Amino acid sequence: xxxxxxxxxxxxxxxxxxxxxxxxxxxxxxxxxxxxxxxxxxxxxxxxxxxxxxxxxxxxxxxxxxxxxxxxxxxxxxxxxxxxxxxxxxxxxxxxxxxxxxxxxxxxxxxxxxx
Numbered sequence: 001x002x003x004x005x006x007x008x009x010x011x012x013x014x015x016x017x018x019x020x021x022x023x024x025x026x027x028x029x030x031x032x033x034x035x036x037x038x039x040x041x042x043x044x045x046x047x048x049x050x051x052x053x054x055x056x057x058x059x060x061x062x063x064x065x066x067x068x069x070x071x072x073x074x075x076x077x078x079x080x081x082x083x084x085x086x087x088x089x090x091x092x093x094x095x096x097x098x099x100x101x102x103x104x105x106x107x108x109x110x111x112x113x114x115x
Contacts, residue, residue, distance in 0.1 A: 005033050014070040016103060021066065035071040038083035038108065045085070046104045052090050053102035070108040081109040 005013060013035060019025045021041055030037060045064035048054070054061075070083060088104040090097035 001029060005029075005035060008073070010073050010076055011035075012070060012072050012076070012108070014068075014106070014108075016068050018067055033071075034074050036074050036077050036080075037069060037071050038080055039066070039069075039085075039106075045088075046106065047102070048088075048104070051102060051104070052098045068103050068106055070106045072108070072110070076110060079110040079113060081111050083108045 005011070017025075021037075029035070044066055046066045046068035047061050048064040049057070049062060050064070072080065084107055086105040086107045087100050090099050
């Protein structure tokens, strides 16, 4: 992933990376790449056993964790306006509370570059 990411000067990498901020892969990537994790070490789970799509799951996770990321090039850092977890609250649909996905989303807002 490091080699692939190094090819781009201004980029956003987003997705389910299947590691937590406590895993070695995370630390290695953040340390050796030109990318920032705006949420950093803030407690911001994207997968939770409380998610209605995971209620009866017999597999991972047993507690709330973050495995989804939106990483931005360091040279875009001054354009970062905000980043937060979204879709973490269930919605009412046909008399039932449901989440829109088995993972919560990440909203990242950047300000446009100055001309």
